[in-house]
Amino acid sequence: MAVSLPMPFQFLLSLLLLLTRAVLSSSEYLIGVGSYDITGPAADVNMMGYANSEQIASGVHFRLRARAFIVAEPQGNRVAFVNLDACMASQIVTIKVLERLKARYGDLYTEKNVAISGIHTHAGPGGYLQYVTYIVTSLGFVRQSFDVLVDGIEQAIMQAHQSLRPGSVSVNKGDLLDAGVNRSPSSYLNNPAAERSKYKYNVDKEMTLLKFVDSKLGPIGSFNWFATHGTSMSRTNSLISGDNKGAAARFMEDWFQSGQKIPRRVSTIVSDLRQNHSRLLDIAASYKSSRGQSLDAKVRVRKASFVSAFCQSNCGDVSPNVLGTFCIDTGLPCDFNHSTCNGKNELCYGRGPGYPDEFESTRIIGERQFKMAVGLFNKATEKLQGKIAEWWKSDTENVINEALKSGLAPNVSDAHMINGHSGPVNNCPSQGYKLSVTNGKTYLLRLVNAALNEELFFKVAGHLFTVVEVDAVYVKPFKTDTILIAPGQTTNVLLTTSKSAGKYLVTASPFMDSPIAVDNVTATATVHYSGTLSSSPTTLTLPPPQNATTIANNFTNSLRSLNSKKYPALVPTTIDHHLFFTVGLGLNPCPTCKAGNGSRVVASINNVTFTMPKTALLPAHYFNISGVFTTDFPKNPPHVFNYSGGSVTNMATETGTRLYKLPYNATVQLVLQDTGVIAPENHPIHLHGFNFFEVGRGLGNFNAKKDPSNFNLVDPVERNTIGVPSGGWVVIRFRADNPDNFTFPTASNCRRQVSEVVTSV
Numbered sequence: 001m002a003v004s005l006p007m008p009f010q011f012l013l014s015l016l017l018l019l020t021r022a023v024l025s026s027s028e029y030l031i032g033v034g035s036y037d038i039t040g041p042a043a044d045v046n047m048m049g050y051a052n053s054e055q056i057a058s059g060v061h062f063r064l065r066a067r068a069f070i071v072a073e074p075q076g077n078r079v080a081f082v083n084l085d086a087c088m089a090s091q092i093v094t095i096k097v098l099e100r101l102k103a104r105y106g107d108l109y110t111e112k113n114v115a116i117s118g119i120h121t122h123a124g125p126g127g128y129l130q131y132v133t134y135i136v137t138s139l140g141f142v143r144q145s146f147d148v149l150v151d152g153i154e155q156a157i158m159q160a161h162q163s164l165r166p167g168s169v170s171v172n173k174g175d176l177l178d179a180g181v182n183r184s185p186s187s188y189l190n191n192p193a194a195e196r197s198k199y200k201y202n203v204d205k206e207m208t209l210l211k212f213v214d215s216k217l218g219p220i221g222s223f224n225w226f227a228t229h230g231t232s233m234s235r236t237n238s239l240i241s242g243d244n245k246g247a248a249a250r251f252m253e254d255w256f257q258s259g260q261k262i263p264r265r266v267s268t269i270v271s272d273l274r275q276n277h278s279r280l281l282d283i284a285a286s287y288k289s290s291r292g293q294s295l296d297a298k299v300r301v302r303k304a305s306f307v308s309a310f311c312q313s314n315c316g317d318v319s320p321n322v323l324g325t326f327c328i329d330t331g332l333p334c335d336f337n338h339s340t341c342n343g344k345n346e347l348c349y350g351r352g353p354g355y356p357d358e359f360e361s362t363r364i365i366g367e368r369q370f371k372m373a374v375g376l377f378n379k380a381t382e383k384l385q386g387k388i389a390e391w392w393k394s395d396t397e398n399v400i401n402e403a404l405k406s407g408l409a410p411n412v413s414d415a416h417m418i419n420g421h422s423g424p425v426n427n428c429p430s431q432g433y434k435l436s437v438t439n440g441k442t443y444l445l446r447l448v449n450a451a452l453n454e455e456l457f458f459k460v461a462g463h464l465f466t467v468v469e470v471d472a473v474y475v476k477p478f479k480t481d482t483i484l485i486a487p488g489q490t491t492n493v494l495l496t497t498s499k500s501a502g503k504y505l506v507t508a509s510p511f512m513d514s515p516i517a518v519d520n521v522t523a524t525a526t527v528h529y530s531g532t533l534s535s536s537p538t539t540l541t542l543p544p545p546q547n548a549t550t551i552a553n554n555f556t557n558s559l560r561s562l563n564s565k566k567y568p569a570l571v572p573t574t575i576d577h578h579l580f581f582t583v584g585l586g587l588n589p590c591p592t593c594k595a596g597n598g599s600r601v602v603a604s605i606n607n608v609t610f611t612m613p614k615t616a617l618l619p620a621h622y623f624n625i626s627g628v629f630t631t632d633f634p635k636n637p638p639h640v641f642n643y644s645g646g647s648v649t650n651m652a653t654e655t656g657t658r659l660y661k662l663p664y665n666a667t668v669q670l671v672l673q674d675t676g677v678i679a680p681e682n683h684p685i686h687l688h689g690f691n692f693f694e695v696g697r698g699l700g701n702f703n704a705k706k707d708p709s710n711f712n713l714v715d716p717v718e719r720n721t722i723g724v725p726s727g728g729w730v731v732i733r734f735r736a737d738n739p740d741n742f743t744f745p746t747a748s749n750c751r752r753q754v755s756e757v758v759t760s761v
Contacts, residue, residue, distance in 0.1 A: 029071045029072060029073060029074075029166075029167060029168065029169065030070075030071070030072040030073075030074060030078075030164040030165065030166060030167070031069075031070065031071055031072075031164065031165065031166075031167035031168075031169065031212050031213075031214065031220070032069075032070045032072075032159075032160040032161060032162070032163040032164040032165065033067070033068065033069055033070075033159070033160050033163060033212065033220050033221040033306075033307040034067070034068040034155070034156040034157060034158065034159025034160035034161075034162075034163065034307065035065050035066070035067050035068070035156055035159065035307045036065060036066050036068075036151075036152040036153075036155040036156040036159065037063055037064070037065055037148075037152060038064050038065060038066045038084065038085065038086065038148050038149055038151075038152035038153070039060065039063045039064045039148065039240060040064070040124075040125040040144055040145045040148040040149070040240075041057065041125050041142070041144045041145060041148075042057055042059060042060045042125075042240050043056075043057055043058055043059065044056060044057070045057050045125045045126065045127065045138065045142055045144070045145065046125075046126045046127065046137050046138040046139065047122065047123055047124065047125065047126055047237075047238075047240075048086070048087040048088075048122070048124055048125065048126030048127075048128075048129075048134075048138070049087045049120070049121065049122025049123070049124070049126075049230070049231070050122050050235040051136075051137050052137065052235045053136075053137040055137075055235055055236070055237070055238065056238060057125060057238055057239070057240055058238040058239070059238070059239050059240070060239060060240045060241075061123070061233070061237075061239035061240060061241035061359070061362075062240075062241060062242065062246065062247070062250065063240075064084075064085035064086065064121075064124060064240065064242050064246065065085050065152070065156075065242075065246075065249070066082055066083070066084050066085070066149070066152040066153045066155075066156040067082065067083045067156060067223070067249070067307050067308070067309040068080060068081070068082045068153070068156035068157045068159065068160040068307075069081045069082075069083075069160060069212065069221060069223060069307070069309070070157070070160040070161060070164060071169060072164060077113075077540065077542060078108070078109075078113055079113045079114075079115070079542075080109055080113060080114045080115070080157055080160065080161075081114075081115045081116075081117070081223075082114075082115070082116045082117070082153050082156060082157065083117055083118075083119065083223060083309035083310075083311050084116065084117065084118045084119065084149070084152075084153070085118075085119055085121060085124065085242035085245075085246045085249075086118040086119070086121065086124045086128075086149065087118050087120055087121055087122060087124055087126075087230070088117075088118040088120060088129075089116040089117055089118050090128055090129045090130065090146075090149070091129075091130055091513065091547065091549075092128075092129070092130040092146070093116070093128060093146065093149050093150055093153070094111075094114075094116050094547075096146075096150045097114070097116070097150055097153045097154055097157075098110060098111055098114060100150070100154045101114070101154065101157065104154075104158070105161070109157065109161075111544065111545055111547075111548045111549075111550055111551065112542055112544050112545065112548065112551070113542055113545075114157075114545070115545060116153060117311060117312065118312065119230055119242065119243070119245040119246060119310065119311065119312050120229060120230040120245075120312045120315060121230035121233075121241065121242050121243040121245065121246060122229075122230055122231050122233065122235070122243065123230070123233045123237055123239065123240060123241035123242070123243055124240060124241075124242070125142065125144075125145040125240065126138040126142065126145065127139075127140065127141055127142025127145045127146070128141075128142060128145040128146040128149055131645060131676070131680070131727075132642065132645035132676075133645070133676065163220075165214050165215070165216070165217070166214070166215045166216075167212060167213050167214045167215050167220070168212075168213050168215070169210055169211065169212055169213075170210070170211045170213065170380040170381055170382055171208065171209070171210055171211075171380060171382055172208075172209050172211070172376040172377070172379055172380035172381075172382065173206055173207060173208040173209065173376065174206070174207060174372065174375070174376055175205045175206055175207070176205055176206075176207050176226060176368065176369065176372040177201075177205055178322060178353075178368055179226070179228050179244075179320060179322070179365050179368040179369055179372075180203055180205070180226075180227060180228035180229075180315075180318040180319065180320055180322070181203065181318070181319055181321070181322050181324070182202045182203045182317050182318065182319075183229075183317055183318070183319035183321075183325070183339075183350065184317045184339070185202065185336070186336050186337045186338075187317070188202045188317070203227065203317060203318045204227045204313065204314055204318070206226075207224050207225065207226040207369070207372055207373065207376065208224060208225050208226075209222055209223070209224035209373055209376040209377060209380060210222060210223055210224070210380075211377055211380040219256070219306065219377075220305070220306060220307070221306055221307040221308060221309075222252070222308050222309075222373065222377050222380075223308065223309035223310070223311055224309075224310060224311065224369075224373050224376065225311045225312070225313040226310065226311075226313055226369055226372075227312070227313035227314050227315040227318045228244065228245075228315055228318050228319070228320045228365065228369070229315050229318055229319050229320055230242075230243035230244065230245055230246075230312070230320075231243070231319065231320060231321065231350070232244045232320045232321070232352050232358060232361045232362040232365050232366075233358050233362060234349060234350075234358055237358060241362065243362055243366075244320050244361075244362050244365035244366040244369065245310040245311075245312065245366065245369065246310075246366070247362055247363060247365075247366030247367075247370075248310040248365075248366040248367070248369040248370040248373070249308050249309055249310045250366075251366060251367060251370035252308035252310070252370050252373055252374070253306055253307065253308050255370070255374060256306040256308070257305065257306055308373070310369055310370075310373070319350050320350075320352060320361070320365040321349075321350025321351050321352045321361070322352065322353055322365075323350075323351035323352065323353065323355055324350070324351060325339055325348050325349065325350050325351070326348075326349060326351055327341035327342075327347050327348060327349075328341075328347055328348075328349050329341060329347055334348040335348075352364070352365060353365065404600075405592075405593075406593060406600075407590050407593025407599060407600025407601060408593075408600075408601060415521070415523065416451070416454075416456070416508050416509070416510070416521070416522070416523035417508075417523055418432070418433045418506060418508055418523050418524070418525040419433040419525070421433040421523075421525065422523050422524075432506075432523075432524050432525045432526060433506075433525035433526075434525065434526050434528050435506070435525065435526070435527050435528065436528050436530065437495075437497045437527055437528065437529055437530070438497060438529070438530045439497050439498075439499065439500055439501070439529060439530070440497060440498075441496075441497050442494050442495070442496045442497075443494070443495045443496075443497065444492060444493075444494060444495075445465075445492070445493050445494075445495055446490065446492050447483060447485055447490065447491045447492070447493065448485075448489075448490050449485040449486060449487050449488065449489050449490075450487075451487050453487065454487065454510040454511070454512065455484060455485065455486045455487070455510065455511040455512070455552070455682060455684070455723060456484070456485055456508050456509065456510055456511065457482055457483065457484055457507070457508070457509050457510075457511055457543060457544045457548070457551070457552075458482070458483040458484075458485065458506075458507070458508050459481060459482050459483075459506070459507045459541050459543060459544075460495065460504055460505075460506050460527055460541070461504040461505045461506075461538075461539045461540055461541035462499065462504050462539050462541070463481070463495060463496075463497075463498070463499075463504065463527070464479045464480065464481050464496075465479065465480055465481070465483060465493035465494065465495060466478070466479050466493060466494040466496075467479075467480060467483070467491065467492075467493050467558070467559070468492055468493065468494060469490075469491070469492035470489065470490065470491050470492075470559060470717065470719050471489060471490055471691070471718075471719035471720045471721060472490065472720075473561070473691065473717075473718045473719060474561075474562045474567055475559055475560060475561060475562065475717060476560040476561070476562055476715070477494075478558045478560075480554075480555060480558065482544060482551055482555060483555065484511060484551070484552050484555040484556065486682075486684040486721060486722075486723040487684045487721075488684055488686050488721045489684070489719070489721045489723075495527075497527075497529065499529055500529070501529045501530075501531050501532045501536070502529050502532055502536060502539055503526050503527070503528050503529070503532055503536055503537070503538040503539065504526065504527040504538065504539045504541075505524060505525075505526060505538050505539065505540045505541050506524060506525035506526060506527060507522050507523070507524055507541060507543040508522065508523040508524075509522040509523070509543035509544065509546070510546055511544070511546065511547075511548065511552050511682075512546055512547065512681070512682070512726075513546075513547040513548075513549045513552070513682075513726050522543045526538060556697070556723075559694075559717035560712075560715045560716070560717060561693070561715045561716060561717055561718050562715070563714065563715040569693065569714070569715050569716065569718065570735075571693045571695065571713050571714075571716060571733060572667035572668070572669070572693075572733045572734070572735055573713060574667060575667050575668065575669045575733070576663070576666040576667045576668065577635070577662060577666055577667070577668045577669070578635075578669050579635050579636075579660070579668060579669065579670045579671070580606075580635070580636045580637060580670075580671045580673065580702075581605045581606055581637075581670060581671065581672055581673070582604075582605065582606055582607070582637045582643055582673045582674075582675050583603075583604075583605055583672055583673065583674055583675065583683045583685065583724050584603075584604060584643075584674060584675030584676070584677050584678070584683075585601055585602065585603060585604070585675075585677060585678040585679070585681075586601075586602050586603075586604050586607070586609065586651050586652060586653035586677060586678070587599040587600070587601060587602070587651040587652060587678070588600055588602050588609065588652055588653055588655070589652075601678065602653055604653040606633070606634045606636070606637050606638060607637065607638055607639065607653050607654055608633065608634070608653060608654050608655070608656060608658055609653045609654070609655045610655075610656075610657065611655050611656055611657050612657075613628050613629060613657045615628045617629060617657075617659075628657065629657040629658065629659050630656065630657070630658050630659065631658070631659050631660070631661050632658055633658040633659055633660040634660075635660060637673075642701065643673050643674070643675045643676070643701050644673075644674065644675070644676055644680060644699070644700050644701050644727045644728065645676060645700070645701075645727075648677055651677055651678065662736040663736070664736065664737065664739055665735060665736065665737050666735070666736045667733070667734075667735050667736075668733065668734055668735070668736060669695075669731065669732075669733050670692075670731070670732050670733075670734075671702050671729060671730075671731050672685060672722070672724045672729060672730050672731070672732070673701065673702055673724075673728075673729045674724050674725065674726060674727055674728055674729065676727060680726045680727035681726050682723050682724060682725055682726045683723070683724040684721060684722070684723050684724075685721070685722055685723075685724060686720060686721040686722075687720055687721075687732075687734070689738045690720065690734050690736075690738055691718050691719065691720050691734065692718070692719070692720070692722075692732040692733060692734035693716040693717070693718050693732060693733045693734065694716050694717050694718075694719065694722060694730060694731070694732055695711040695712055695713060695716045695731050695732065695733050696708070696710060696711045696712065696730070696731040697725060697728065697729065697730040697731070698710075698725075698728055698729055699725065699727055699728040700727070700728060700729075701729070702729040702731070707731075711731065716733075
């Protein structure tokens with residue numbers, strides 16, 4: 001079991017570490033906290049988490065909040081982190097919040113320095129996410145759920161911004177043993193014994209806490225990360241609740257505001273859970289109010305002098321139901337290997353420490369996290385500092401082979417590298433790659449993304465790049481401070497050394513705007529000007545957040561061919577073959593694999609997964625060897641559905657070595673459409689032996705009637721590797737003037753696999 005930090009923690013801690021290194025004479029930052037109500041509709045709305053269409057809210061267990069924390073460097077760099085009493089954050093919520101923050105503060109808070117995370121409670125209102133899969137059970141988008149989240153996050157950040165004062169941040173960590181158990185112990189036992197022997201427990205038991213101390217007022221807040229699911233309240237619960245983490249946060253805030261005495265009850269939830277259990281159940285069964293109404297501002301704003309957040313960590317297999325799982329019909333333990341009762345998983349329920357009282361279980365697990373946090377809080381004296389980076393500690397081919405064997409995604413890498421150096425990493429003495437430069441010169445940087453899975457952002461602090469070439473083809477020069485480069489792509493940029501002296505941080509960090517696990521720690525290097533003392537401070541830069549879609553789109557949309565007399569853009573305008581390829585993932589049978597129900601995750605194009613032949617395709621074609629391949633690859637998807645947002649019941653793909661034949665010199669338009677069959681994600685795709693023109697791209701489903709009117713047929717970028725956007729499409733055009741078999745290998749975060757082959761004869 002590889003223990004890793006969750007994305008919001010990695011992002012925020014990385015930014016704080018960068019800020020720490022920038023402060024030379026003092027450990028103080030400017031710190032601020034804020035808290036705002038985000039309860040939303042408390043009746044007649046489906047709850048988010050269990051995907052149970054019958055789980056409709058009928059009242060409130062306790063109210064939900066957005067808790068914001070801002071850490072700012074006196075010179076200007078800052079980061080805002082918001083923890084939500086919600087199942088998860090939402091890209092569309094984040095986009096709307098950033099729009100409001102921009103209108104209010106300009107570029108002070110952007111996608112570069114704002115992180116929003118949810119505690120994963122399964123008892124909050126649903127319907128606020130943009131993906132269709134997540135809003136099926138809520139019967140579509142719920143405006144009330146969405147609006148209250150956006151309002152609450154904005155107001156919490158405003159409070160934190162207005163309360164910024166000099167202060168410090170300290171860190172502490174320790175093991176909490178009785179607030180989470182592995183809910184898939186049989187799966188864990190499938191890990192090699194040598195791997196399991198590396199860890200003391202079969203889940204992550206560590207809590208990491210940050211303590212915020214105002215220089216004059218004393219402690220003003222804290223937040224911590226600990227892995228346990230927000231499922232103390234079961235799928236039959238109908239009361240809005242922050243579950244165990246929301247309860248823990250209320251405990252912590254009450255504890256501090258009441259003179260740091262351990263509270264005996266959840267005073268801000270109900271007067272006494274055990275005494276009021278029957279009353280709450282009666283409310284849950286009988287409450288039939290209209291849709292929720294907005295609260296008066298005086299009720300919603302709580303000017304808390306102390307704000308505490310209990311953030312979610314890597315909770316995938318961690319359950320708060322520490323007594324185990326039992327069948328609700330027989331009372332016997334569930335089947336160990338499959339978590340079923342007579343083959344039915346809906347009869348298998350977890351039991352918390354307060355069983356059969358879910359409210360009591362919520363209180364107990366919340367209290368255990370709270371008490372652990374208090375202990376860490378009281379002893380948190382180590383000022384925040386540290387190092388960042390990551391890489392794989394094994395041969396990448398072994399990583400791929402293990403993924404193919406297991407049927408699951410490859411292990412997330414241990415580090416990103418810049419010219420073979422990660423920068424400082426735990427158990428690694430590397431100080432990072434150093435590029436020595438002289439003032440007043442222009443350097444050509446040839447950038448290649450040699451990563452297996454991830455698109456990467458590349459930045460140099462205090463400098464702009466001039467992009468001049470991609471994939472060995474000139475482009476119209478343009479300036480940018482951030483480069484986006486997909487696996488297999490190349491980008492040449494000019495770097496002008498305009499500084500007199502100094503050291504400047506270089507960062508390489510991943511871009512992934514879908515819920516896919518990636519290696520989210522930043523690789524670092526430095527640009528050293530000649531004559532700079534080794535003791536000189538490094539000028540820092542903040543890497544874009546992992547889901548910085550706007551930054552990625554701005555770079556991609558800026559790429560244009562030269563289209564000059566010397567370098568014309570020979571874009572095909574008359575098309576002989578119109579092809580439409582869907583690109584995505586599926587599940588195929590594999591009795592020995594671990595992807596669930598004896599299946600493996602596979603890549604596919606037009607629902608066909610490529611089978612590697614034993615005879616090379618070019619000799620088979622040239623010598624007319626039969627039985628190696630067929631020429632029946634579909635030119636269009638065999639099944640039409642809502643590619644970017646719909647769900648399908650059958651995730652299986654066809655397999656084969658299937659080709660699509662093109663006459664020599666034929667002109668081709670190819671639509672590449674991402675699908676969300678398992679999850680939407682970006683797909684870097686390479687066309688062997690050819691360049692092509694990217695004439696259009698967009699989000700959602702490609703519309704053959706409307707989208708071509710927006711094609712760029714004048715100066716589209718020309719390249720040989722393209723990234724199909726997550727939940728979107730890209731259209732390329734080319735001329736099949738290289739008589740050969742040429743392949744479309746796709747790289748995805750679940751699989752690196754050659755998916756299909758096209759032949760030109």
